[in-house]
Amino acid sequence: MSNTDFALAVEDLTVSFDGFKAINGLTLYVDRNELRVIIGPNGAGKTTLLDLICGKTRASHGSIKFKNQEMTRMAEHRIVRAGIGRKFQTPSIYENLSVFKNLEVSFPRGRSVFGALAFRCDSEVKDRVQAVADEIGLGDALDTEAGLLSHGQKQWLEIGMLLMQEPELLMLDEPIAGMSVRERELTADLLQRICKGRSVIVIEHDMDFVKRIAHKVTVMHQGRILAEGSMDQVQNDPKVIDVYLGH
Numbered sequence: 397m398s399n400t401d402f403a404l405a406v407e408d409l410t411v412s413f414d415g416f417k418a419i420n421g422l423t424l425y426v427d428r429n430e431l432r433v434i435i436g437p438n439g440a441g442k443t444t445l446l447d448l449i450c451g452k453t454r455a456s457h458g459s460i461k462f463k464n465q466e467m468t469r470m471a472e473h474r475i476v477r478a479g480i481g482r483k484f485q486t487p488s489i490y491e492n493l494s495v496f497k498n499l500e501v502s503f504p505r506g507r508s509v510f511g512a513l514a515f516r517c518d519s520e521v522k523d524r525v526q527a528v529a530d531e532i533g534l535g536d537a538l539d540t541e542a543g544l545l546s547h548g549q550k551q552w553l554e555i556g557m558l559l560m561q562e563p564e565l566l567m568l569d570e571p572i573a574g575m576s577v578r579e580r581e582l583t584a585d586l587l588q589r590i591c592k593g594r595s596v597i598v599i600e601h602d603m604d605f606v607k608r609i610a611h612k613v614t615v616m617h618q619g620r621i622l623a624e625g626s627m628d629q630v631q632n633d634p635k636v637i638d639v640y641l642g643h
């Protein structure tokens with residue numbers, strides 16, 4: 397397969413912080429419609445990798461191509477516009493606004509200076525808000541103030557805010573942290589649904605959850621890829637057991 401066939405092609409990526417290589421010559425390919433999970437011990441470089449892909453951190457060396465377009469020198473807002481959405485661990489929703497408003501303000505055309513001024517809540521926006529709210533399980537909670545939602549619902553709302561922008565690559569850092577068992581199950585179902593038509597990258601430590609959602613697992617260690625394959629393959633890989641799963 398040539399690189400052009402992948403949604404995301406990361407090649408020979410390196411970033412140094414004061415001489416320390418947090419990511420060290422890393423190569424990774426993610427397909428369209430793929431749900432990839434990245435696992436690995438603390439400090440392996442997982443979060444730094446997502447920071448590099450979304451432009452929050454700049455690479456020292458190497459290439460990140462999204463739909464065959466180079467991202468490493470692109471401004472963060474242009475990377476978002478190119479179709480890459482990133483959810484951080486702490487939800488950044490507007491607590492005093494309703495679920496509806498939170499989703500509505502995330503509709504892309506509300507973003508530009510003129511768009512914001514000329515913003516009209518027309519049926520197109522309403523339909524999209526309703527569709528996304530249904531997708532994230534908040535279809536009946538559109539009028540609820542976001543601050544009153546459960547922890548899990550707040551996480552889903554933030555995923556919904558990203559979905560409003562119709563990203564083709566969605567990256568989530570430990571999406572189930574702090575969630576109840578039921579919320580975890582619903583999040584697994586949600587992720588299975590939203591990877592249809594886009595690529596999703598999830599960083600996760602909870603192995604039961606990884607088993608449930610991953611199409612393919614990438615194991616990182618010391619800024620490099622230690623192993624990659626199905627959950628079964630990586631779970632039985634002696635290198636992976638040695639540095640991560642055996643602990």
Ligand SMILES: Nc1ncnc2c1ncn2[C@@H]1O[C@H](COP(=O)(O)OP(=O)(O)OP(=O)(O)O)[C@@H](O)[C@H]1O
Binds near residue numbers: 437440
């Ligand atoms: N801006 C920075 N400046 C200096 N060092 C950094 C910076 N960002 C990350 N690091 C270092 O890079 C290494 C990788 O960190 P990173 O947070 O990416 O690991 P991780 O795999 O996400 O770990 P965790 O599972 O604990 O979240 C760590 O040693 C961290 O201290």
